[in-house]
Amino acid sequence: MGIIVSDQPRCSSPVVIWRKPPPGWVKFGSARGNLGAAGGGGVCRGERSEFLFAFHSGYGVDSDTRAELLANHDGLQHCLLLGYPNILVEFDSLLVINFLLGRAVPGWKWKCWIDRINHLSKSRNIKFVHTFREGNGPADALPKLGREGQRMTLVLLHADLLPTVRGLLFLDRLSLGSVRRGT
Template sequence: MGNPGNSGGGSICRDDRGGFLFAFASAYGVGSNVNAELKAIYDGMEKCLASGLLRVVVESDSQLVVNFLSGSLSPGWKWGYWIARINRLKCRGQFLFRHIFREGKGAVDAMARLGSRDQTTMMMSSRADLPARVRGLLFLDMVGLSSLKESARVVRG
């Protein structure tokens, strides 16, 4: 919510067939969008490991962050703290970091806005616990309509 500005993070963890496992939303205070992205990835990885999930694909709409985490770009000192923490978690499982276009992660963005807006941290272990808007966005993502929306935008452009 601004860069820098009030920030939050969120994650939705799904199984290999797209089934819901858990979600979280967290407030991170004032910071940059890259800082919020790194914190959300760290929190998500930590929750996956705590749940016994050791082989995880982490998707981010920040190509910069994906490049940092895959080792193809040096983060420098500014984000080194969070990169080092994420790297320690990487040693405890198998994590693949992949870029995804923003249109493919509307549900996760809604979770991040929820954490930022409510200035709280919440964990949801049932799909029914998700706000209705997030459930709807998650459904659209699961059936591939978020990708179709982007394709339609490209065709019109």
């Protein structure tokens, strides 16, 4: 009886780094909670990686896809109300990106929110891009607050953020990445 040794490929865990938006643009990233008590939140940052605003909200009992749509709709509205003309929106849901870009047909439960987001972005300089969840750590820390039943909370001062979110923003400014697991 012999021992067989094989050269199996090792699983790689790539590092995902948040990249600042191009000059003249802001980057808004949002996240959502899980099935059940759904929450969402997001963080908007400028071309120098500076914090512009954050928010979190509870959306009731719902799916994570709808919570992702609601969080991005709310974030886009905040960006537009605050007067940002060039907005790069990062989604960690490739499904939602495909809905917005017309590459997939949304179910009836999500169609009205897709239409609302597309209406907000019509005739405006808004781009939708995909990122891995690990590339959006500060935004990913916010939905839990929304799931805990809080109404919409808008944060305009960096000092008013949770220490965890401030720390994640700092790590992003240093271009320290997060390890993507499960690939």
